[in-house]
Amino acid sequence: MSKPSSDQHQPPAADDHLAGPRSADPAAPGTSNGTPLATASSAAPTGPAGFPDEAAFHPDAGPPRAESYAAWRSLQRIGTNNGLAIGTLIQQSINRLRGIPLTRKEIDDCLRTYVGHLDDETAITKILDDRRIVVLTGGDGSGRFTTALQMLRPRVGDTIRQVSREPGAPFDVAGLTEERTGWILDMRAEMPHTGFGRELKHNSDELPEGAFLVVLMSVTAWTRCGQNTEGLAHEITGPPPAEILAKLLESAPLLVDHGTWTDHPAITGGIKNLLPGQVAAWAGAIVATEEVERDAGRLTEATAHDRKYIDRLAGGIVKAAENWRGTLLAWHNKHQNSDYRNFLLAAAVLEGATSQSVYEASASLADDFDEDPAPRPGQKGLGVIALADAADADLLPDGTIRFRHHNKAEAVVDYFLDDRPHLLKQFTTWTAAQVGSLEAAQAARLLAQRVSHWTVRYTARHRTVRLLKELGEQWSSTQQQAACDMLVLAALDEHAGTLVRNALRRWARGEAGTLSDPFIIVLVQACRRLIDVHPTSMLSRLTELASSTITADGARSDEVTETISQTLNTLWDQDGQRRAIRRQLNQWADATNRSQQQAARDTFTHLAQRRGPTGPSLLTDTDRDLTWLAGMWRNGLPTHGEPPHSVIEAFGHWMQAALEHPSLTDTIEQIFRQAVHANHDPYYSGSRLVAMQKLLFSWAPTPAPTHQVGEALHLRDRYLEALQKQDPAAPPEPHAPQS
Secondary structure, rough: OOOOOOOOOOOOOOOOOOOOOOOOOOOOOOOOOOOOHHHHHHOOOOOOOOOOOOOOOOOOOOOOOOOHHHHHHHHHHHOOOOOOOOHHHHHHHHHHHOOOOOHHHHHHHHHOOOOOOOHHHHHHHHHHHOEEEEEEEEEOOOOOHHHHHHHHHHHHHOOEEOOOOOOOOOHHHHHHOOOOOOOEEEEEOOOOOOOHHHHHHHHHHOOOOOOOEEEEEEEHHHHHHHHOOOOOEEEOOOOOOOHHHHHHHOHHHHHHOOOHHOOOHHHHHHHOOHHHHHHHHHHHHHHHHHHHHHHHOOOOOOOOOOHHHHHHHHHHHHHHHOOOHHHHHHHHHHHOOOHHHHHHHHHHHHOOOEHHHHHHHHHHHHHHHOOOOOOOOOOOOHHHHHHHHOOOOOOOOOEEEEEOOOOHHHHHHHHHHHHHHHHHHHHHHHHHHHHHOEEEEHHHHHHHHHHHHHOOOHHHOOOHHHHHHHHHHHHHHHHHHHHHHHHHHHHHHOOOHHHHHHHHHHHOOOOOOOOOOHHHHHHHHHHHHHHOOOHHHHHHHHHHHHHHHHOOOOOOHHHHHHHHHHHHHHHHHHHHHHHHHHHHHHHHHOOOHHHHHHHHHHHHHHHOOEEEOOHHHHHHHHOOOHHHHHHHHHHHHHOOOOOEEEEEEEHHHHHHHHOHHHHHHHHHHHHHHHHHHHHOOOOOOHHHHHHHHHHHHHHOOOOOOOOOOOOHHHHHHHHHHHHOOOOOOOOOOOOOOOO
C-alpha cells in the first residue's frame, strides 16, 4: 500500500456527526462540537488538481494556536479534504484550471503551510531574475506549487493565475498577454515533447512586461524534454522533514508536548526521507491520534507524560503510515468468522454512526454477500461491545463507534477491496444502500463524500476504474449528485485524472457495454461540469453520448434526451462557449478523422433541432452565421450510404420551418444549396447532391402520404429544381441558350 501522501484526497471536514451530538472537544473546553464523519481516520490533503501538493509553514508567520482539532486541520489544510466539501473543492480546482486568478485568501491558505529552503529560494531567484521563466521539478509532494506561489508573490503581488489549457495541448509563451502577472503552468502529470525546454528558453523574451512564468514538472519529464537548457530548471530540495513537522504542529492543540512527538525516534525515523506533503500526513496522524485518545478518555494530563503510553501511540502512527496492512493481515488470520469481518467493514464505512446502525448494517452486508449466518435470538452471539473491541474500535458514551487509531477505517476498506475483488459489485450495492438509508441528509452527504474520496484514491493507486464505474452505476439511481461529484473529482485528480478521462471516452463511445439511463445522465452532467477546463475532450464526450445512446431504430430514453438537450442548449446559450463550439465543430468537420467528422455532425444536428417561436434557433439567433451553417450541413451529408437518423430528424425540422415560416424559405434554400456546392468549391460533388435528394424525399416522399399537404411537395420540388440548376452535369433547359 502507498504511504500517506498529501496528494491523496480526503473526506470533507464537517461539524456534523452521523448520529447526534457528542461530548465537548477537550481541546476547546466549554464548547460542544460535532465530529467529522471520519475525523479519526483521515490522512493527508490535496485538491483534485494537485492544489496544493505540499505542506510546510511560512517561517515569518507566527501561527495562532488552533481552538480545536477540526480548526487545526482546516487551518493547516491537513487531514480532511483541506477543510473543504467536495463541491467547493471541485469549484476551486475548476477556477484554477480555467486560469481565473487565485484570490488572496487562496494564496494565503497555501502559503500558511510553507517552509522555505534557502538553497532552493536562492537558485530560483537567480533564474527568475535572469530569464523570468523557471521550471521547478520534483516528486509528488515536493512543494512545487507552493514554492511557485512563494517565489511569484514578491514579484507580482496577488496577481497569480494558472495557465488554462488541456493536458497535452500545445503551449505558446506568446499566449500569455497579461502584464505584471505570475503564471503557473502545471505539467506535473504530463510528459511534454522533446524540445519543449528549448522552446521555453528561446521564447522567454515574449513574456509581457513584468510577467513571470513558473513551470511545474516531474524530474523524469524534464530529463526528456529539457536537454540543452542549462540554467532554466531547478529540482526542489526542500527543508528538513523534522523542521516541517515542528512547524506544522506548532499551532496544534496538543496535550502531549510538541517536542515529545518531534523528537520521538519512531517519528523522526519515519519521516527522515519524506517529502513535505508526506510529512503533513504524519502531522495529521499525530493530531488525529491525540483526538481519538482524548475522546476515549485514555489521554489525560497524566498519561501525556507516560513514556510507554506515548511509545504505543507512536507505534500506531507508524502503522498508519503503512496503511495498517500487516496488522490487518494478522487480524484476518485470527478472526475468520464473518461476523467479525462484516462488523469490522461496516464500522469502517460508517465510522461515527450509532452502534445500532453499524450492527444492522453488518447484518445487511452478510445478506448482500449471500452468507447464511446462524440466527442469534436474544443474547446469542457477540454483542456490539465485544465486536467493537475485536475490531479495535471504541463504543463511545454517546453510543457511536470510532476506531482507536488514525487512518484505520480507510485502511480496512482498502484491505477489503484488495482482498475480495470478486465482491466489489455487492459491496458497492451495499454502500449505496447505506448512503440512501441514512435519515439525516447531512450524514448521507458526509458518507457519500468519504466513500467518493476512498474511490478516487483506490482508482489512482490501482490504476483501474472498476470501482469507480460500479459505484457510479449504483449511485446514479439514488444519489445522482454524489455520483456526479465523484466522477468530476476523479477526472480532476492529479493522479487518477488521465485514467478517468480516458474511461469517460470509452464509456461514452459504448466500448464498455450498455450503460443504464441513470448512469448516462450522470455522465452527461459530469462532462458538462468538466467542459470549462477540458472543452475539447468533454464536448467530444457529450457528442459521443448523444450518438451512442441512440438505438438502431432511433429510440432513446426521454430523460436521457432531455438531459443531453439541456446540456448542449445551456452551452450554446453561453456566448463564450458558443464561439468555442463553432470553432471546435469547424475543426472536426475539416479533419480527415471520421470519428471527428461524426462528432461535428452529431453535435450540429442536435443544435439544429433547437426550436424557437419563429423557427430553428440557429436561424433566428442574432449572431447567426450562414456560411458556418452551410458548412455544418455539408458535413452532415454522407458521401455514401443512407443519411443518419439524426440528420434526417434535423433536416425535417428545417424543412417544416421553411414551409411554416415563408420568411425563412429562401434562407434555408440558400444554405442547402451552399451545403451541396459552394461557390468556392473546386469541383462538384454528385454524392452530396444524392444525399440531399434522399433527405428531401425522406421528408416529402413520393407518392405522398395522405396526411402530407401539397405545399410540402411543392417546396420539395422547388428545392430539387434549385439544386439541379447548379449541377454542371445536368442537361440544359430546353430554351436555354446553347454555347
